Amino acid sequence: MKERIRWLAMHGVVRALSSLLARRGDPRGRLIADPNVRANPIAFTDELRERGPIVRCRAVYITVDHEVANDLLRSDDFRVIAMGSNLPRPLKWVARHTNTGLLHPLEPPSMLSVEPPEHTRYRKLVSSVFTTRAVGALRDRVEDTANTLLDDIGDNAAVVDVVQRYCSQLPVTVIGDILGVPDSARLRILEFGELAGPSLDIGLSWPQYRRVYRGIEGFNSWLGDHLRQLRRNPGDDLMSQLIQASDAGAHLNDAELQATAGLMLAAGFETTVNLLGNGIRMLLDAPEHLATLAARPELWPNAVEEILRLESPVQLSARMAGKDTDIAGTLIRRGEVVIIYLAGANRDPAVFDDPHRFDIERGNANKHLSFSGGRHFCLGAALARAEGEVGLRTFFDRYPDARLAGTGSRRDTRVLRGWQSLPVQLGSAHPVRL
Ligand code: HEM
Numbered sequence: 001m002k003e004r005i006r007w008l009a010m011h012g013v014v015r016a017l018s019s020l021l022a023r024r025g026d027p028r029g030r031l032i033a034d035p036n037v038r039a040n041p042i043a044f045t046d047e048l049r050e051r052g053p054i055v056r057c058r059a060v061y062i063t064v065d066h067e068v069a070n071d072l073l074r075s076d077d078f079r080v081i082a083m084g085s086n087l088p089r090p091l092k093w094v095a096r097h098t099n100t101g102l103l104h105p106l107e108p109p110s111m112l113s114v115e116p117p118e119h120t121r122y123r124k125l126v127s128s129v130f131t132t133r134a135v136g137a138l139r140d141r142v143e144d145t146a147n148t149l150l151d152d153i154g155d156n157a158a159v160v161d162v163v164q165r166y167c168s169q170l171p172v173t174v175i176g177d178i179l180g181v182p183d184s185a186r187l188r189i190l191e192f193g194e195l196a197g198p199s200l201d202i203g204l205s206w207p208q209y210r211r212v213y214r215g216i217e218g219f220n221s222w223l224g225d226h227l228r229q230l231r232r233n234p235g236d237d238l239m240s241q242l243i244q245a246s247d248a249g250a251h252l253n254d255a256e257l258q259a260t261a262g263l264m265l266a267a268g269f270e271t272t273v274n275l276l277g278n279g280i281r282m283l284l285d286a287p288e289h290l291a292t293l294a295a296r297p298e299l300w301p302n303a304v305e306e307i308l309r310l311e312s313p314v315q316l317s318a319r320m321a322g323k324d325t326d327i328a329g330t331l332i333r334r335g336e337v338v339i340i341y342l343a344g345a346n347r348d349p350a351v352f353d354d355p356h357r358f359d360i361e362r363g364n365a366n367k368h369l370s371f372s373g374g375r376h377f378c379l380g381a382a383l384a385r386a387e388g389e390v391g392l393r394t395f396f397d398r399y400p401d402a403r404l405a406g407t408g409s410r411r412d413t414r415v416l417r418g419w420q421s422l423p424v425q426l427g428s429a430h431p432v433r434l
Contacts, residue, residue, distance in 0.1 A: 026057050033203065063338060068345075082106060103216070110263055111123060118256075159423050163277045172268075180239045185226070192216075272380075275384060284403060305366040306365040309346045310346070312368070314372075314415060314416060317372055317376075346370060404424060
């Protein structure tokens with residue numbers, strides 16, 4: 001009963017209101033409740049762009065303007081928002097009194113929902129172990145993992161769901177290796193992730209909400225046990241180092257440490273799966289680019305930037321004004337929220353010529369905002385880029401004749417955008433291992 005009341009406060013009311021507002025054409029209502037917007041976000045962001053750099057909706061603003069989005073992400077006058085913190089006062093009261101204490105990626109102490117000084121403390125701790133050098137050393141491991149997964153799939157003329165067999169497996173294996181997650185736990189973690197995927201969305205239905213919470217509950221309980229075990233028996237993995245660094249200096253309490261470690265792990269596999277799936281799909285649809293990449297493999301890093309730009313795995317973020325601020329001629333009052341549509345900013349014609357064109361040689365593809373910006377810039381961006389580049393190149397080197405074998409289906413998420421399944425006829429494998 002308590003759970004249902006919490007759902008009503010956090011999601012149910014917003015969901016009902018959004019359906020109503022969507023029918024009246026309110027963009028925020030449509031973003032949450034209109035299935036066409038999820039099916040075709042590009043048409044929606046183009047429509048918003050026609051209405052100016054910052055669009056006023058019921059209770060919030062939305063921007064798809066690259067300059068505004070970039071400024072907001074870097075501004076000290078805007079802060080990240082903890083889920084539920086901008087609800088009307090009575091709903092906030094209910095949410096507070098029905099809090100289950102479960103760690104959620106959008107609630108404190110998650111790094112995504114706090115600002116300095118806490119944010120600086122958590123981020124410093126992660127950066128102390130997740131260094132550029134440590135990530136640079138992972139490239140070979142990414143390649144080995146990709147090859148092992150493809151060896152398992154084998155020289156296979158059959159149709160394979162590449163999301164299930166490859167795109168979802170590569171990131172969880174890599175981040176699992178880095179963080180010292182035993183092989184035996186990976187399947188369970190993927191299952192938790194599958195359930196909790198929509199946890200970044202608002203306006204969830206009751207069944208969705210139940211599934212998300214089952215996923216988060218399972219993940220938290222597993223992670224708590226895992227951290228306790230590593231504390232007793234540290235390994236040479238980054239999670240053990242994170243615990244030691246916390247004990248030695250940063251002094252995160254148990255909840256802070258678990259939220260930080262959990263976010264690293266979950267962000268490590270929930271997002272990159274979408275980069276790989278989106279990339280495979282886009283390249284299968286553009287054989288001319290595959291031919292260019294086969295002839296000029298040095299273009300792979302730029303191709304990955306272009307894939308990130310056009311199909312942002314994280315579509316949106318949001319910030320709340322800490323004080324009255326003028327943005328592009330609009331006064332945003334303290335406490336008001338701006339939805340930053342990263343995927344829309346990535347197609348701003350003021351920055352990207354012919355923005356909807358897939359161009360692996362685009363000179364400024366890396367100006368996308370898919371990894372956000374400012375204080376909350378993605379901590380895993382270097383790893384995600386390496387996984388995207390190595391993961392896609394290894395796949396297409398092995399299966400140059402791969403082709404789509406069905407339409408596939410999208411994940412049932414709004415903030416995260418990617419494929420749930422993608423059937424591909426692999427063709428015969430070309431041996432690439434010496
Ligand atoms: C293609 C893959 C990825 C994408 C598109 C992505 C995107 C993002 C975005 C947009 C944010 C910031 C959200 C905001 O500003 O509100 C973020 C934050 C974060 N990401 Fe990633 N991410 C990816 C992969 C990864 C990986 C592989 C890891 C970990 C190994 C990771 C760890 C994090 C962490 C810890 C944060 C929080 C940073 C902070 O709040 O200071 N991400 N990511």
